[in-house]
Amino acid sequence: MAVKIALVRHGRASAGWDTAIDPGLDDFGRAQAKDAATKLELVFAGQPVQIISSPLLRCQQTAEPFADLRTTPVRVCAEVAEIPSPNGVEMSGRVDWLRVAMQGTWADLGGEYVVFRDSVVEFVQSLETSTVIFSHFIAINAVIGALTSDDRLVIRSLDNCSITMLEREAAGNLRIAQTGHEADTLIR
Numbered sequence: 001m002a003v004k005i006a007l008v009r010h011g012r013a014s015a016g017w018d019t020a021i022d023p024g025l026d027d028f029g030r031a032q033a034k035d036a037a038t039k040l041e042l043v044f045a046g047q048p049v050q051i052i053s054s055p056l057l058r059c060q061q062t063a064e065p066f067a068d069l070r071t072t073p074v075r076v077c078a079e080v081a082e083i084p085s086p087n088g089v090e091m092s093g094r095v096d097w098l099r100v101a102m103q104g105t106w107a108d109l110g111g112e113y114v115v116f117r118d119s120v121v122e123f124v125q126s127l128e129t130s131t132v133i134f135s136h137f138i139a140i141n142a143v144i145g146a147l148t149s150d151d152r153l154v155i156r157s158l159d160n161c162s163i164t165m166l167e168r169e170a171a172g173n174l175r176i177a178q179t180g181h182e183a184d185t186l187i188r
Contacts, residue, residue, distance in 0.1 A: 006165055007124070009136065010029070035161065055077075125146075141156060
């Protein structure tokens with residue numbers, strides 16, 4: 001059986017990136033998480049799967065409905081966390097910083113951010129069993145970029161609870177089987 005990896009962007013958060021460090025999901029985000037769990041159950045029906053989440057609450061709450069369906073614990077991993085804002089950027093300036101950063105490349109952001117990207121990519125590439133990862137817009141784009149040799153921060157405008165599917169080929173390489181649905185996404 002082929003190894004499948006699902007990259008799931010968290011559901012809609014109850015607060016924006018510039019107003020709360022670690023918001024949970026709002027009511028709509030919780031409904032999105034339940035819908036994603038149902039879709040994931042169809043994709044992984046009858047297959048063992050590990051569940052991984054970013055340490056941030058919105059990802060853990062998005063993972064809960066699928067973990068409940070599977071009666072499988074969620075493993076929290078910092079390797080799939082949100083892109084950190086630079087030192088010295090106050091919470092109120094994070095969205096402006098991110099909007100500018102999202103228009104460029106990892107190389108534009110510098111070595112610290114290339115290390116962040118590479119860490120996310122190496123973690124995902126190291127997975128040897130079917131896995132569902134609940135993560136963030138930029139982290140998922142980092143993986144997509146690595147698999148398509150694209151250095152931009154944003155390749156796909158992934159919507160909340162979008163599911164991007166990867167498969168490990170016979171030779172061991174990961175490939176994108178399906179990208180998640182896109183939307184005009186607010187940074188939240």
